Amino acid sequence: MKKRIEDQILLLAYGELDASEAExxxxxxxxxxxxxxxxxxxxxxxxxxxxVPEPPAPSLSSERLRERILNESATKRTTGWGWAFAGGGVxxxxxxxxxxxxxPAGSGEDNLALQQPTLTVALHDLPAPHEWVPxxxxxxxxxxxxxxxxxxxAPQGRSNESPAESHSDDEARVVPExxxxxxxxxxxxxxxxxxxxxxxxxxxxxxxxxxxxxxEGTDGVAFGG
Amino acid sequence: MTPKRKPDRKMDAAIPVxxxxxxxxxxxxxxxxxxxxxxxxxxxxxxxxxxxVYRFIYQMVHKQDDAEDITQEAFVRAFHNLHRFxxxxxxxxxxxxxxxxxxxxxxxxxxxxxxxxQKEAQGALEWMTMSGVSPNxxxxxxxxxxxxxxxxxxxxxxxxxxxxxxxxxxxxKEYDEIGEVFGCSTGGAKLxxxxxxxxxxxxxxxxxxxxxxxxxxxxx
Numbered sequence: 001m002k003k004r005i006e007d008q009i010l011l012l013a014y015g016e017l018d019a020s021e022a023e024x025x026x027x028x029x030x031x032x033x034x035x036x037x038x039x040x041x042x043x044x045x046x047x048x049x050x051x052v053p054e055p056p057a058p059s060l061s062s063e064r065l066r067e068r069i070l071n072e073s074a075t076k077r078t079t080g081w082g083w084a085f086a087g088g089g090v091x092x093x094x095x096x097x098x099x100x101x102x103x104p105a106g107s108g109e110d111n112l113a114l115q116q117p118t119l120t121v122a123l124h125d126l127p128a129p130h131e132w133v134p135x136x137x138x139x140x141x142x143x144x145x146x147x148x149x150x151x152x153x154a155p156q157g158r159s160n161e162s163p164a165e166s167h168s169d170d171e172a173r174v175v176p177e178x179x180x181x182x183x184x185x186x187x188x189x190x191x192x193x194x195x196x197x198x199x200x201x202x203x204x205x206x207x208x209x210x211x212x213x214x215x216e217g218t219d220g221v222a223f224g225g
Numbered sequence: 226m227t228p229k230r231k232p233d234r235k236m237d238a239a240i241p242v243x244x245x246x247x248x249x250x251x252x253x254x255x256x257x258x259x260x261x262x263x264x265x266x267x268x269x270x271x272x273x274x275x276x277x278v279y280r281f282i283y284q285m286v287h288k289q290d291d292a293e294d295i296t297q298e299a300f301v302r303a304f305h306n307l308h309r310f311x312x313x314x315x316x317x318x319x320x321x322x323x324x325x326x327x328x329x330x331x332x333x334x335x336x337x338x339x340x341x342x343q344k345e346a347q348g349a350l351e352w353m354t355m356s357g358v359s360p361n362x363x364x365x366x367x368x369x370x371x372x373x374x375x376x377x378x379x380x381x382x383x384x385x386x387x388x389x390x391x392x393x394x395x396x397x398k399e400y401d402e403i404g405e406v407f408g409c410s411t412g413g414a415k416l417x418x419x420x421x422x423x424x425x426x427x428x429x430x431x432x433x434x435x436x437x438x439x440x441x442x443x444x445x
Contacts, residue, residue: 010422014394041430045422048375048433049394051368055283058293060275062268068301069264 009035013042252316260307267307271300274317277396278324284391285328287376295331299324318405321392325406329384371433378428382421389414389421 005025011017012025029035250269258266278299283292302323303310310319379387385407392398392406404414 007419007423010419010426014422041434042422042426044433045426045429046394048371048429049379049390049425052284052372052375052395055280055292056289058276058279058283058289058296060279060293060296062271065268065271065297065300066264068297069304072301072305 005035006038009039010042013039013046253312256307256310256316259304267304270316274320275300277317278320281321281391281396282324282328284379284395285325285387286331287380291331295324295327299327302327314405315402318402322406322408325388329388332380332384374432375429378425378432381428382424385417386421386424389417390425393418394422 005028008017008021008025009029012022012029017025029039250266252270252273255266255270259270275296279292279296282295282299283289286292286295299320303320306323310316379390382390388406389403392403393400398406400414400418401411403418404411407414407417409417
């Protein structure tokens with residue numbers, strides 16, 4: 001009941017009460033100091049809200065609005081393409097990730113083959129090692145290791161190995177290009193040039209002792225130096 | 226879907242406040258034209274409603290730059306969302322509603338960021354701009370002080386109370402229009418304004434009482 005009167009007093013203060021109700025309430029307020037005080041409080045707040053100054057004059061030009069609308073439209077278009085590119089990038093990365101994950105887990109040679117297809121083909125198409133590896137070893141032995149007649153160079157880090165021997169082993173791993181026999185060159189060239197249709201390729205031939213020779217060639221030009 | 230825009234020739238054309246026939250075009254016709262890509266029609270709407278929207282926003286944020294910025298933003302949003310406008314509504318209430326949401330977001334962000342610094346800066350600015358040219362400087366100062374108290378009290382209200390006070394007591398909107406802005410009935414709007422006034426009185430009456438007591442003491 002009290003709240004209802006308070007609300008009616010508020011409405012009266014703001015001039016929003018029906019005429020008949022307003023008249024009745026005004027009489028009550030005149031007779032009751034507490035109600036009068038409440039009415040005065042509302043009236044004071046009402047008056048205070050009416051003296052709030054006018055806002056300063058704005059500068060709102062149509063040109064600015066037009067520019068903003070055009071800019072936002074342009075930004076939206078750019079953002080749209082940006083998202084498209086980003087989406088494409090993510091999709092591409094996903095495809096690559098799937099392809100990488102599906103790579104067969106095989107021997108080291110297989111993995112190397114996947115990274116360097118040129119090398120793989122060349123090795124597989126080379127003649128049997130016994131046809132050309134002994135020649136390699138002979139050449140190495142003659143040119144660089146006259147005092148080390150063993151078939152295989154000793155692995156590094158052995159306990160009975162002298163520093164000089166170790167040095168010789170290191171050198172032995174560098175195979176002179178001339179040590180590779182012509183069948184190997186031809187096989188490598190054929191493998192790269194014919195099977196893969198490559199115009200330029202690098203072929204690395206790894207000998208049985210771990211030594212390697214690199215061939216660079218172009219379609220129609222002989223491999224090797 | 227953004228309304229299709231016609232070539233720049235139309236956008237660069239002089240902006241008529243009335244239709245080309247000289248008869249004032251109503252908002253619905255302008256909205257329809259703007260939906261069909263007539264930017265000049267939208268500019269007429271902008272000219273017609275921008276000041277009312279700006280006034281409302283200014284009372285909400287109390288910063289001219291922000292008020293101008295939000296006004297522009299409200300119209301930009303309105304332009305991009307013209308297809309969502311329902312014919313039953315009034316453009317003025319629709320744009321006010323957009324402005325209200327923008328103001329609420331802006332005020333909330335500002336409060337979160339640095340309420341204390343903002344108050345201090347505002348206080349300093351008020352102090353510096355207090356002394357205007359007036360035939361009665363003392364009276365003018367009192368008015369400014371009261372206005373500052375009202376502003377402070379209104380700004381301290383929750384957003385829905387603040388909006389109700391501004392729409393009804395500062396801008397003098399009718400209850401049915403306030404109902405449209407709030408998305409409620411006219412009766413609901415009356416109730417919202419009543420509650421907002423109660424909340425404002427609870428904040429403002431004690432402060433105004435203190436001011437009156439001080440003034441009475443000064444007179445003695």
